[in-house]
Amino acid sequence: MPSNAFFFVAAFLTDASVYLLFAALPFRAMELGAGPIALGAIPGLYAATYMISASHAGRLSDRVPRLSLARLACAGLALGALALAAAPSLPALLAALPLLGASLGFFWSPVQAALSDR
Numbered sequence: 001m002p003s004n005a006f007f008f009v010a011a012f013l014t015d016a017s018v019y020l021l022f023a024a025l026p027f028r029a030m031e032l033g034a035g036p037i038a039l040g041a042i043p044g045l046y047a048a049t050y051m052i053s054a055s056h057a058g059r060l061s062d063r064v065p066r067l068s069l070a071r072l073a074c075a076g077l078a079l080g081a082l083a084l085a086a087a088p089s090l091p092a093l094l095a096a097l098p099l100l101g102a103s104l105g106f107f108w109s110p111v112q113a114a115l116s117d118r
Helices: 003-031 036-060 066-086 090-117
Strands: none
Touching (some): 003 066, 036 066, 066 090
């Protein structure tokens, strides 16, 4: 398999996992008693931390190994998914969302930079 194919597979699996998380997330939030405001805050919390972390990760990926950042981000994504699944309350679920957004921000910037290097 060409070396770039690993990037494409990683990108597909990452986006597929995030898609599945966000497909199930509103149902988990409603199970924990979320109303319209909490349901609306879910994508906002995720998106805000994603945008902030992606801009910082882009600068950081010039100073540290890019694939190391992406691997740590994948671990953070897995921890974030576990935290969302195991959240005992709505505040715990909402508190786990920034971890998910930050992890994805620290995944995409280094992966895209590493792909352009190749």
